[in-house]
Amino acid sequence: MEKANLDILWVYLSTSPLAGLTLTLLAYLFAYWLQNKTQAHPLANTVLVSVVIIVIALQVTSTSYQDYFEGAQFIHFLLGPATVALAVPLYRQLGDVKQYLLPVFLAVTIGIVAGTISIVWISKLLGADFATQMSLSVRSVTAPVAMGIADKIGGIASLSVVMVLITGILGAMFGGQILRLLGVRSEMIIAIAMGNNSHGIGTARAFTINQRKGAYAALAMAMAVVINALLLPWLVTLL
Amino acid sequence: MKKTEPHSSRSQQLEGAGLGFLIGFAGLLAFQLLGELVVRLLAIPVPGPVAGLLFMSVFLLVRKRTKASEPEPLLNASSLLLAHLSLLFVPAGVGIMTHIDRIKDQWLSISVALIIASFVTLFVTAWSLKILIRFMNKPEPE
Incomplete structure (x- = not known):
């Protein structure tokens, strides 16, 4: 019974x-x-x-x-509507960084191209298969968008999320220290590089330091989302 | 004299906050839907929510120029969703359990590539920004 x-x-x-x-x-x-x-x-x-x-x-x-x-x-x-909601931090911080908008946009784009080329080539060189390479290539995009892009370019959405998380945690742990060692003094520049590489997790980390750093990182993250979505599907076919 | 509130004010307040959230959430879904429709109709290789993000940014900027008040419900619903953004990644992250074999086979290439590429992205982004700011004769930010 x-x-x-x-x-x-x-x-x-x-x-x-x-x-x-x-x-x-x-x-x-x-x-x-x-x-x-x-x-x-x-x-x-x-x-x-x-x-x-x-x-x-x-x-x-x-x-x-x-x-x-x-x-x-x-x-x-809820990931879909949450991605749309990223428009809000972007809109809020636009005034703060207006005069740096063009250099930030260019630097984020250059960083994405360099990062994507290195991740695809290195993983290919070390024997990762195509699906793994493509899942790795989206590692710097915030997760909901990374999954969408991975799906489109022949990666595995759920695997790409894992890569996104590892990249975020790596950058949040060591990013600031490494950049300071490499001679970067400006806190704004560090925050932008963190947002570009380590998306939401890097941004959350920047917010724990102060609101302005968080805002810069959020801007870089949102820019990276759009640039990656437009650029990656085309860029990875060249590699 | 003590002010007496009508006894229903608390529930009216709650109803108002709930309604605000529903309006804001409906707005977010509508922007996403618009984004999904546009990328499909025009066959653009961009995820629908990203197009929705762009549409909503444009909407917020245009509205800022034309109206004095901010679209409170939309802003509040967005903040609420973003406050616990991490939670939303969890179901997809659990999907790692279906890829354990792939990761076991390729762990070396995956970890080396992730570490080097993170370094490259951080370094290249920071230094190109530094050089570009100097090149455009702007003051280096703090």
Whole structure:
């Protein structure tokens, strides 16, 4: 009797989207708490921690990704409107950086071209296959857009998200120090380079330093989103 | 004398905030939908939401010139979505579990490429910006 009831319960949980959705929110809330607890240590990145918790939970209960996504898709859907919402930080900071708009635009473009060429060539040289190369090429674009571009150029959307996260965390951890060692003194220039390479995670890091740095990084990120979306599909066919 | 509030004010306030969010969220979805339609109709290789981002930026800038008030609901709904942007990446990130084998096979090329390319992007962006600012005779920002 007991056993039968548990079975019914289990069948319900594994087929209803409710479990995947609840798990995602609870894992995120824990990750968020942990991030605050550790004063935003780069390794306590909320996405990284949530993903690790959920993957372990799914493995332990032998739930497939497809079943999990049944529920999680409701959160995933919000990436579209969230991308549109990036228009707001862009609009808010435009006044601040107006006189540097042209050099910033050019520098972000040059940085994207250099970064894309190096990631595709290096990964190809070291034996990564085409789908991996293409998933890597979008690593500097904020995740929702990276997935869209990866899909279009022959990469794997979910793999590209992982590359995006690793790039974000790397840049947030070491970007500022490396640039200072390379003789860059201007905090604005550092913030723009961070936003260009490390998108949302680099921008979030810049916001923890101060609002102006955060705004510069947000601008570079939003510019990078548009430039990458227009440039990458064409650029990768040349490599 | 103590001011007496009508007892329904709290619920009216809540209803107003909820309505504001619905209006703002509808606006975001409408810009996204517009973006999706335009990139499909014109066959442009840009994700629909990015086109939506551009349309909404233009809308905000044009509106700033023509109207005194800001579109509060749209701005508030956007801030709310962006406040926990990280959460929205989680479902896709969990997808890594379907690629464990690929990552095991290619981990060396992936990690070396990510580290070098991050260095290149940071360095090239920062230095070209520095040179361009000097070249255009603008003061170097703080």
